[in-house]
Amino acid sequence: MLGFIGCGNMGSAIIKGIIDSGIDPKNMYAYDHHKEKILNTNSKINICSNNIEVVNKSKYIFLAIKPHLYNEVLQAIKDHLTYDKIIIIMAAGYTIKQAEEIIGNKKIVRIMPNTPALIKQGFITISYNNKLSIEEKNIIINLLKNIGTVKEINEDLMNAYSSITGSGPAFVYLFIEAMADAALLLGIPKKEAYEAISTMIIGSAKLLLETSKHPAELRDMVTSPSGTTIEGIRTLEEKAFRSSIIECVVNTYKKNLDIKNIR
Ligand SMILES: NC(=O)C1=CN([C@@H]2O[C@H](COP(=O)(O)OP(=O)(O)OC[C@H]3O[C@@H](n4cnc5c(N)ncnc54)[C@H](O)[C@@H]3O)[C@@H](O)[C@H]2O)C=CC1
Numbered sequence: 001m002l003g004f005i006g007c008g009n010m011g012s013a014i015i016k017g018i019i020d021s022g023i024d025p026k027n028m029y030a031y032d033h034h035k036e037k038i039l040n041t042n043s044k045i046n047i048c049s050n051n052i053e054v055v056n057k058s059k060y061i062f063l064a065i066k067p068h069l070y071n072e073v074l075q076a077i078k079d080h081l082t083y084d085k086i087i088i089i090m091a092a093g094y095t096i097k098q099a100e101e102i103i104g105n106k107k108i109v110r111i112m113p114n115t116p117a118l119i120k121q122g123f124i125t126i127s128y129n130n131k132l133s134i135e136e137k138n139i140i141i142n143l144l145k146n147i148g149t150v151k152e153i154n155e156d157l158m159n160a161y162s163s164i165t166g167s168g169p170a171f172v173y174l175f176i177e178a179m180a181d182a183a184l185l186l187g188i189p190k191k192e193a194y195e196a197i198s199t200m201i202i203g204s205a206k207l208l209l210e211t212s213k214h215p216a217e218l219r220d221m222v223t224s225p226s227g228t229t230i231e232g233i234r235t236l237e238e239k240a241f242r243s244s245i246i247e248c249v250v251n252t253y254k255k256n257l258d259i260k261n262i263r
């Protein structure tokens with residue numbers, strides 16, 4: 001049985017992605033202060049009256065609430081977390097050690113998912129404490145494979161991945177918005193622009209993954225001598241595009257270390 005505490009943006013993306021993959025919502029239990037958020041995920045999911053009921057009914061419990069609520073909620077459920085249960089944490093910056101300090105020697109998994117999980121295109125990094133068996137790890141990996149690519153990592157890198165793959169979709173959408181504004185300026189309607197730009201991004205990313213070429217080599221393939229693209233590249237370099245992206249990711253990473261102020 002799967003349990004979900006919190007059905008906001010990330011909780012609901014995971015629930016919907018898992019259900020779309022064929023897992024029966026009748027085997028899923030959820031609680032959120034806002035009942036409509038649970039109902040919005042799927043009308044057949046079991047709605048619990050509180051978080052303790054979610055824990056009592058489930059073996060795998062996803063904690064999809066904001067980081068500043070983790071201590072309080074873990075404290076409230078800890079007496080119901082028997083040793084067979086597995087708690088799956090996903091809050092930006094919140095470590096397995098912090099969870100252990102509250103719930104003790106229980107089975108803890110830390111993941112960093114992202115919203116494309118909603119359409120089974122997520123990228124999910126995963127780490128564990130030493131309480132899980134190989135079989136339990138495989139069950140969770142296989143469950144998460146229903147919503148995207150799963151990568152086991154050393155927990156030390158979780159905040160770095162959070163800044164790249166967790167937050168990354170927001171940065172990509174900002175880029176898409178900016179490209180679409182430019183497209184509009186040049187006469188392409190917004191809706192057509194979103195389709196064209198998104199398809200171009202998917203194609204460019206797939207070309208990189210499928211050829212394993214260096215991104216600079218692929219960029220050179222687009223950039224003809226005395227051509228048009230180099231004018232755009234020159235502008236991005238003038239406007240410190242690369243440095244802006246590096247600063248963006250590093251500042252995002254730094255915020256992961258300031259967990260008390262993540263709301
Ligand atoms: N949104 C994203 O793209 C990602 C979010 N995360 C992490 O996932 C967690 C959830 O983030 P979001 O879904 O974006 O936040 P959200 O604000 O959209 O959802 C949180 C939900 O928790 C509910 N909630 C609040 N207190 C609760 C309680 N005591 N018991 C049960 N439910 C309660 C709220 O009503 C809300 O629906 C955060 O810790 C965040 O760091 C991780 C990766 C990506």
Ligand SMILES: O=C(O)[C@@H]1CCC=N1
Nearest residue numbers: 091092162166167262
């Ligand atoms: O903005 C946040 O805090 C969360 C963590 C990664 C993506 N969204």
